[in-house]
Amino acid sequence: MAHTSWLLVGAAAAMLLLLLAPTATAQDCLSATFSGGRTFGKCNSMPTLSATLHWTYHPENGTADIAFRAPSSSSGWVGWGLNPTGGLSMLHSNVFIASQSSGVASVLMTKLESTVSPSLQPETLSFGVPVGPTVEYSGGAYTIYATIKLPGNNTVQNTVWQAGPLSGGSIQQHPQAPANLASTQSLDFLSGTSIGPSNSRLHRKNIHGVLNAVAWGILIPTGAIIARYLRVFESADPAWFYLHIACQCSGYILGVAGWGLGLKLGSESVGITYQPHRNIGIAIFSLATLQVFALLLRPDTKNKYRFYWNIYHHSVGYSVIVLSAINIFKGLDILQPSSGYKTAYIVILATLGGIAVCLEAITWPIAIRKRKRDADKASNGTAGWQQGA
Ligand SMILES: *[C@@H]1O[C@H](CO)[C@@H](O)[C@H](O)[C@H]1NC(C)=O
Ligand SMILES: *[C@@H]1O[C@H](CO)[C@@H](O)[C@H](O)[C@H]1NC(C)=O
DSSP states (O other), X not given: OHHHHHHHHHHHHHHHHHHHHHHHHHHHHHTOOOGGGOOOSEEXXXXXXXXXXXXXXXXTTTEEEEEXXXXXXXXXXXXXXXXXXXXXXXXXXXXXXXXXXXXXXXXXXXXXXXXXXXXXOOOOOSSOOOEEEEEEEETTEEEEEEEEEOGGGOSXXXXXXXXXXXXXXXXXXXXXXXXXXXXXXXXXXXXXOEESHHHHHHHHHHHHHHHHHHIIXXXXXXXXXXXXXXXXXXXXXXXXXXXXXXXXXXHHHHHHHHHHHHXXXXXXXXXXXOHHHHHXXXXXXXXXXXXXXXXXXXXXXXXXXXXXXXXXXXXXXXXXXXXXXXXXXXHHHHHOOOHHHHHHHHHHHHHHHHHHHHHHHHHHHHHHHHHHHHHHHHHTTSOSOOOOO
């Protein structure tokens, strides 16, 4: 039992990691450092493409010194800009685009007057750029520096950013992935808050993700591990059963809340449907609901149908766990949060898997002894079906 409790402590630690991941990524933007001793007063971790914007706003002359940083391979480009007249979209944006050719990074200023094939010729922007721009590429990320005069001396601006591939040093169209299509927000250079409908939607997507990852990705598998391994220890009977029910019930309640939010987000998303993610989500909910009802129909341990009920209960339960892991990865691919989340989930999955393997090894001899004892009893005619729950 001592091993078991340590392993459960490990699982709890992994859980904490997942919950702390968002804080860690918010600090990423604060702890960033810049060449030439540059520092900036404010920063914003953008919701997509792991990009960050750092700036210092000078109200006296309505300018902002900015640094835009976004990860990219050396065969990619990144861009950032403002859209003074065209709203939260690419069309009419005034942008800085960083790229490189033969290891030399350069930055281009241009206006995007076509969403299909913008000319990408160097142009004067519609707002002043008193200093810069300059660019550097290091540590797998571009950083663009410039000082801009905020159009209309307005501190709230429509901002856009993007990342895409290069071919022979020339800028190619960016991917049409959800993260690339959602890379726009309204930003207040004075307060540092980013606003806009897309942002509250993203916030709800993150809640949906965290709820479902905790429910289906942690609580339900932990409950299954408890049922499979703890009940082997006679001293853990019937505690394992109540722990199992507690994990599965809280997992189911949180999971249904997360699932409902997911359906709502899906119904609001006009034009884009993540069909596989949605279908797997519905399958998980249906199977899990079946498990809840199965509990009510559970035959007594002595009933001859209990054997079949067990097979059914286990196969549906394991299917839910496998489908959940698949769907959490699908969800991470849709949301494309900073890489910390995916790593945290992989760590949790590996921890739960490791715990299961260890417990399998620890409980295997005990289970064999128990089965043998039960078989002896059965052959002596003193007991019938002795299948566990
Ligand atoms: C810009 O607006 C700020 C107040 O928001 C004001 O103090 C400043 O004088 C204005 N600057 C220019 C150049 O108009
Ligand atoms: C704007 O004002 C700040 C602070 O006074 C100053 O450091 C900066 O050089 C000014 N920028 C321009 C373009 O005048």
